[in-house]
Amino acid sequence: MNRIIAIAAIWVALVALPWWLPLIGGYTALGSKVLIYAIATMGLNVLLGFTGGLSFGQAAYFGLGAYGAGMTLKYLAPSTPLAILIGTLVGGAAATLLGPLVMRRRGIYFAMITIAIGQLFYFIMVRWNEVTGGEDGLAGFSRQDIHFGPWLYRLDETNFYYLVLLGFTVAVAVMWMVLQSPLGHTFVAIRENRRRIEFLGVRVERYIWAAFAIAGFITAFAGTLNALLFNFTSPQDLHWILSGNFVIMIVLGGMRSFFGPLIGVIIFVVAQDYLSSITGNWMTFIGMIFVLIVLLFPRGVLGILARRVEVR
Amino acid sequence: MTAATMERTGQDGRPPAGKTGPLLRMDNVSRHFGTLKAVDGVTFEMHAGELRAVIGPNGAGKTTFFNLISGLLPPTGGKVIFEGEDITGQTIVERVAKGIVRTFQITEVLPDLSVFENIRIGVETALRLNARPWISRRERAAINSRVFELIDIVNLDGKANRIVGELAHGDQRVVEVAVALSANPRLLLLDEPTAGMGDHETDHMVDLIRRLHRDQGMTILFIEHDMDIVFGIAQRITVLDQGRVLAEGEPDAISADPRVRAAYLGSLE
Amino acid sequence: MQLLLFNAFNGLIQGVFYALMALGLALILSLNSVINMAHGGFLVIGAYLAYALSPYLGFWGALVAGPILAAAIGLAVERLLIRPIYKRTDPLYSLLLTFGLALIVEDMTRTIWGPQGLPLEIPDVINSPVSEVYFFVTGYRLFVIVITTAAVVGLYLLLRYTLLGIRIRAGINDLETTAALGVNIYRLRALNFGFGCLFAGLSGVLAAGVLGLTPPMGNSLIMPSFVAIIIGGVGSLFGAVVGGLIIGLAAGITTTYYPAASEAVIYLMMLIVLVVRPRGLFGEEGLFE
Numbered sequence: 099m100n101r102i103i104a105i106a107a108i109w110v111a112l113v114a115l116p117w118w119l120p121l122i123g124g125y126t127a128l129g130s131k132v133l134i135y136a137i138a139t140m141g142l143n144v145l146l147g148f149t150g151g152l153s154f155g156q157a158a159y160f161g162l163g164a165y166g167a168g169m170t171l172k173y174l175a176p177s178t179p180l181a182i183l184i185g186t187l188v189g190g191a192a193a194t195l196l197g198p199l200v201m202r203r204r205g206i207y208f209a210m211i212t213i214a215i216g217q218l219f220y221f222i223m224v225r226w227n228e229v230t231g232g233e234d235g236l237a238g239f240s241r242q243d244i245h246f247g248p249w250l251y252r253l254d255e256t257n258f259y260y261l262v263l264l265g266f267t268v269a270v271a272v273m274w275m276v277l278q279s280p281l282g283h284t285f286v287a288i289r290e291n292r293r294r295i296e297f298l299g300v301r302v303e304r305y306i307w308a309a310f311a312i313a314g315f316i317t318a319f320a321g322t323l324n325a326l327l328f329n330f331t332s333p334q335d336l337h338w339i340l341s342g343n344f345v346i347m348i349v350l351g352g353m354r355s356f357f358g359p360l361i362g363v364i365i366f367v368v369a370q371d372y373l374s375s376i377t378g379n380w381m382t383f384i385g386m387i388f389v390l391i392v393l394l395f396p397r398g399v400l401g402i403l404a405r406r407v408e409v410r
Numbered sequence: 411m412t413a414a415t416m417e418r419t420g421q422d423g424r425p426p427a428g429k430t431g432p433l434l435r436m437d438n439v440s441r442h443f444g445t446l447k448a449v450d451g452v453t454f455e456m457h458a459g460e461l462r463a464v465i466g467p468n469g470a471g472k473t474t475f476f477n478l479i480s481g482l483l484p485p486t487g488g489k490v491i492f493e494g495e496d497i498t499g500q501t502i503v504e505r506v507a508k509g510i511v512r513t514f515q516i517t518e519v520l521p522d523l524s525v526f527e528n529i530r531i532g533v534e535t536a537l538r539l540n541a542r543p544w545i546s547r548r549e550r551a552a553i554n555s556r557v558f559e560l561i562d563i564v565n566l567d568g569k570a571n572r573i574v575g576e577l578a579h580g581d582q583r584v585v586e587v588a589v590a591l592s593a594n595p596r597l598l599l600l601d602e603p604t605a606g607m608g609d610h611e612t613d614h615m616v617d618l619i620r621r622l623h624r625d626q627g628m629t630i631l632f633i634e635h636d637m638d639i640v641f642g643i644a645q646r647i648t649v650l651d652q653g654r655v656l657a658e659g660e661p662d663a664i665s666a667d668p669r670v671r672a673a674y675l676g677s678l679e
Numbered sequence: 680m681q682l683l684l685f686n687a688f689n690g691l692i693q694g695v696f697y698a699l700m701a702l703g704l705a706l707i708l709s710l711n712s713v714i715n716m717a718h719g720g721f722l723v724i725g726a727y728l729a730y731a732l733s734p735y736l737g738f739w740g741a742l743v744a745g746p747i748l749a750a751a752i753g754l755a756v757e758r759l760l761i762r763p764i765y766k767r768t769d770p771l772y773s774l775l776l777t778f779g780l781a782l783i784v785e786d787m788t789r790t791i792w793g794p795q796g797l798p799l800e801i802p803d804v805i806n807s808p809v810s811e812v813y814f815f816v817t818g819y820r821l822f823v824i825v826i827t828t829a830a831v832v833g834l835y836l837l838l839r840y841t842l843l844g845i846r847i848r849a850g851i852n853d854l855e856t857t858a859a860l861g862v863n864i865y866r867l868r869a870l871n872f873g874f875g876c877l878f879a880g881l882s883g884v885l886a887a888g889v890l891g892l893t894p895p896m897g898n899s900l901i902m903p904s905f906v907a908i909i910i911g912g913v914g915s916l917f918g919a920v921v922g923g924l925i926i927g928l929a930a931g932i933t934t935t936y937y938p939a940a941s942e943a944v945i946y947l948m949m950l951i952v953l954v955v956r957p958r959g960l961f962g963e964e965g966l967f968e
Contacts, residue, residue: 152771199953206714206770207913211953214905218946225939280539287531290520297480297518298535298593299506305540338902342716342778349775381786388779392764392772 112263116256124368127327130259132367133266134323139347139359140273141316146345147353148277149309150289151200152209155216156344159314161336162219163189163321165230168331171239178242178253178326182265185322186315192219193314197307213338223333235332236325253326262323269316276312277356285309317344346388352400361399431494433458433629434479434510434597439488440653441474448474450653451488456597456631461623463640464633466650467673472633473515475650476601479631480512481505492597509596513586515605515633521575525566528574528585529557532592556592563626564588564618580611587618598622600632604639612636616643641665649673683935685815690931691924692820695827696886698923700900701907702831703878705919708908709851710871712770713761717777718879718904719897720784725749725880726887726896727788730799738802742826742884749880750873756780757872762865781898788894799887823885830881831920834874838916847871851914903930906949912962921960 111118115129138160145151166185174180200211223230230236241258244251251257276282284305287295296302325331334340343366351362369387373380395402436454440447449471456462464472477483478490481502490498492508500508520528533556534540539549561570564584569577574585583603590598603619604612620643622628634640640647640661647664649656651673657664664670700718707715715721729745736744760780764772805818838844850857850867858864883897890896904919907926911918926945934941952959 152769152774154774196950199950199957202957206708206712206774209770209774210714210905210913211909214902214909214946214949217902217906218943218950221942221946225943227939276543279543279545280534280537281541281543283527283531283534284540286523286527287520290522291518294518294520294589295531295535297502297506297512298532298589299503300535300540301503308541339782342775345771346775346778349771379786379790381782382790385779385782385786388775388782389760392776392779393760396767396772 109267112266116259126255126259128367128371130255130262130327131324132363133259133262134320134327135344135347135363135367136360137266137269137323138317138320139344139351139363140270140356141313141320142344143313143348143353143359144273144276144285144316145309145313146348147355147358148282148289149285149306150292151306151309152205153200153212153310153313153341154209154345155212155214155338155341156313156317157336157338157340158216158219159189159193159317160321160324160340160344161189161223161331161333162192163318164325164331164335165223165236166318167322167325168236168239169229171242172236176242178244181241181326182319182322185325186319189318189321190311190315193318194307194311197310197314200310201303201306213341216336216338216341220333220336220338223336231332233333235330235334237330240329241326258327262327265319265323269319273316274356281305281308342388343384346391349396349398350387350391352398352402352404355398355400355404358398358400365399432456433460433493434631435489435491436479437489437491439478439485439490441471441478441483442486447653449478449485452650452653452655454648454655454658456629458596458629459627460629460631460646461619461644462631462646462648463644464631464648464650465635465637465640466656469652470650471653472650473601474653476512476599476633479597480510480599506593509594510599511590511593511595511597512599513583513590513601513603515601517579517582517586519574519582519585519589521573523574524571525561525574525577525585525588526557526570529560529588529592530554532589533557533560536593560588560591563591563622565614578611580607580614583607583611583615584618587615587622591622596629598628598630600630602633602635604634604636612639619643681812683932684813686931686935687928688813688815688820688931690927690929690934692823692889692927693930694924694927695823696882696900696923697903697907697927698920699827699830699878699882699885700904701911701919701923702834702916703875703882704901704904705908705911705913705916706847706878707872707875709914709916710847710854711757711761711765711773711868711875713773713777713872714770715777715872715875716774716901717756717780717784718875719899719901720781721749721753721876721879721897722883722886722900723784723788723894723897724752724883725876726799726883726892727792728880729884730792730797730887730892733800738800745884746877746880749883750877753876753879754869754873757869761872762869765868781901785894785898792892792894794894797892799884799892801888819888823889826881826885830878834878834916843867843870903927903945906945908959909949910952910959912959914963915959915961918959918961 116126119126119129142153142156145153163185166188167181170181170184196215200208203211224233241253243253253261284300288302288305292302321335324335347362347366348359350365351360352358370380370384373383432455434456436452439449439452441449452475464475466472474483478485481500485498489496492510497505497508530553533553561567564587566581566584569581574582604615607615616639619630623630644661646659647661648658649664649670656673657667657670700722704715704718707713725745728748729741732744733741760776761773764776801819805822807818808814809816809818809821838848846857846862846867850864854864886896903926907922908919910925911922926948929948930941930945933944
């Protein structure tokens with residue numbers, strides 16, 4: 099019951115965000131960015147926190163989604179829903195195709211291969227100048243207002259935020275359903291004791307593949323929204339540094355809890371936004387945040403709270 | 411054992427129509443690791459409804475023998491036949507689907523999850539639901555009631571929501587048995603089910619094994635070091651020594667067998 | 680033909696740097712079970728410290744001092760930051776920690792020495808072209824190959840014939856048993872981490888002579904080094920070296936025909952290896968699977 103009230107309260111706060119965020123010095127687009135990163139990290143966490151697959155190259159699928167959406171708008175058709183659909187499919191399909199190459203690997207090897215594979219897409223986007231805009235990024239497209247028959251949904255900053263919130267709500271609902279299902283239970287069992295579940299007759303690799311694909315689709319979906327938010331995307335959106343940032347956001351919030359990544363994203367994105375506005379050395383501070391989280395708060399914010407509740 | 415339970419065992423233990431002969435047959439099976447002959451030309455039969463113990467001194471090849479039955483290791487020679495079908499080349503996964511289910515010498519549980527969740531994944535796997543990304547209310551109710559049924563069978567009532575990693579060792583092993591049961595085994599393999607347990611916990615496990623055999627008609631093969639348990643509950647005993655079958659028979663015959671005594675005394679020296 | 684040879688030789692030199700990096704990474708990966716994302720950071724440290732010291736020590740002194748200082752800093756980092764988290768079995772944490780260090784090193788280098796590229800002065804003795812026709816075969820590039828070969832052979836001899844080397848190999852094989860035999864595995868892992876950083880530092884100084892110094896140089900060399908390890912086979916130090924040379928050559932040759940694909944080609948090669956031979960060229964079967 100408490101849980102339902104908490105979730106309802108969070109959701110009401112999110113709906114009202116365009117009113118209250120500017121009052122405390124933020125701006126609506128920052129809210130959109132937080133929700134977009136929350137979708138990406140919660141999607142990644144299906145693989146990382148729930149299945150135990152240490153993916154360190156998730157930005158690749160985020161970036162593919164972003165480029166897919168941007169290129170759809172720029173070269174194909176001026177339709178926002180189509181851009182989201184195609185971007186999501188491109189990133190998700192890439193993850194699905196590459197999944198078999200990583201699903202047999204364990205631990206550090208899984209991490210290493212996912213990082214390295216991610217770089218392939220990075221270099222494609224950097225070098226395929228005439229189409230992707232190369233290192234300068236892909237510009238020259240903009241999100242298009244959505245037509246529902248005679249009715250028009252104008253995608254200004256606030257309305258776009260509500261589109262993102264809708265996407266967030268749908269993504270959360272889907273992930274919640276999956277994690278409550280036998281498939282989700284299988285994911286968690288693989289994380290807990292791969293051998294045990296294997297001996298029950300579960301072909302573990304297939305399920306790691308499934309988790310990889312699901313994470314890929316959801317991160318790609320977030321990537322499409324990110325491209326639409328800025329009407330721009332660049333190779334930085336699929337660089338391994340962004341992959342690392344996704345992981346640290348998850349760990350910061352608490353990788354074992356469903357909403358942990360959301361908390362981590364809020365803290366990280368706000369901190370990054372603030373640090374980059376006051377110092378040129380924000381990268382050093384972000385690096386120090388990494389080190390401190392690992393040494394002092396490995397369980398993340400929600401992990402610490404959960405433990406406190408247990409103790410009581 | 412009472413006549414009634416004998417009869418029940420007989421009914422459940424009868425091979426399925428169209429198939430006769432033993433439930434499991436190991437035909438001259440070997441497993442060599444280089445020059446080490448861990449299992450060396452073992453021929454072994456087990457009939458449905460049996461409660462059999464495998465004993466032998468350390469290094470006799472008992473666990474390797476289990477690995478060959480469960481499919482963890484492929485044999486280097488010989489055949490494994492289950493219900494008349496040659497399963498020598500089959501993987502663990504395929505054998506579990508056939509009903510060959512085992513527990514391990516080392517506790518294998520999902521430590522951060524509750525007793526309920528540990529057993530639930532077993533039940534869902536047995537129902538082949540693993541790939542389903544949704545679940546209906548009705549299915550969930552059916553799964554839950556099966557989980558509670560298993561919790562009841564193994565006598566873990568009241569501990570359903572306890573985190574398994576925080577339970578006593580004996581209870582963790584009972585959870586393992588419950589998870590194995592969720593796979594609807596036709597042959598249950600227990601590798602040292604009472605290892606590392608206190609007296610009270612051992613009694614609980616022994617009672618569980620006995621009840622599974624008697625009430626569920628379960629076919630059980632177990633490795634055990636504690637001779638009181640072996641001679642207390644096993645109907646037949648197979649003695650392994652240096653990878654070979656040294657003796658096989660009813661408890662009385664085994665305890666009287668001079669070769670068995672020699673093997674055990676030999677290993678004590 | 681001339682162009683192909685030119686690019687292939689350039690690629691080979693690039694491959695030498697990948698190989699040195701990959702070798703250090705593979706050492707740390709095998710014994711310390713850490714994917715050292717900060718490995719590029721140690722490369723940068725070695726290179727920039729050599730640059731800073733070369734006015735005082737000369738090129739030769741800096742060539743020795745750079746790698747040793749990188750190793751010393753590596754030892755300190757291992758002791759202070761990495762040792763406390765060995766007990767966490769999830770490799771996630773060491774990965775994140777070294778990731779953070781990589782960001783810090785790149786950013787601090789930029790703050791101290793500036794974002795622009797800096798040249799490392801090389802003595803004329805070794806910097807002149809060896810041949811008029813093959814102008815790209817400078818003495819320095821041959822020198823890089825010689826030094827690298829010496830370092831790799833030195834490591835091989837160390838692992839093969841010294842007590843420390845034998846212990847490192849035993850630790851890679853089975854850490855628990857090695858500890859049970861009374862080897863101080865904390866010291867062993869620390870020294871091993873230092874060796875890894877020594878190779879990163881050496882790679883940095885040598886690379887600085889060819890490519891010049893820039894703050895992101897380390898972080899741009901680390902990804903190809905991962906690829907070198909995956910192609911060579913995880914768990915095989917020899918494979919890491921061979922993998923580095925192969926991808927360097929492949930990138931160089933590709934530059935001749937289709938420059939835009941010169942980076943992507945090594946990742947494509949990696950995908951092919953993963954499909955055709957998942958354990959890599961020299962990897963042991965089943966290891967890490």
